[in-house]
Amino acid sequence: MRPKYSDNKNQTTLKEALMAMVEHYRLKGGLNQTRIEKIWDKTMGPSIAKHTTQIKLVKDKLFIDLNSASLKQELSYGKEKIIKILNEELGAEVVKKVFIK
Secondary structure, eight states: OOOOGGGOTTOOOHHHHHHHHHHHTTOHHHHHHHHHHHHHHHHHOHHHHHHEEEEEEETTEEEEEESOHHHHHHHHTTHHHHHHHHHHHHTSOOOOEEEEO
16 A cells, blocks of 8 residues: 655655755756846847847856947946846846946
């Protein structure tokens, strides 16, 4: 006869197991990089996305490469807003600093 699930105290949910695996294998940085790349177009809009050549997340710093000098200038004034928008979309404080080049 199979034991009841409620009797076994060593069980975890699938979400908990996956999160433990992500932490153990240090995959969080790569997952956050991928998530930022996916939401960049939606959160920043098509005009900014069109001029973005590369987005790189290193620890809590986001490096953005743009091919438009005027857009670089404009976005450099809104770094705090970029951080706020991305962190809200990600649901956690992933980005703490933004560097635009």
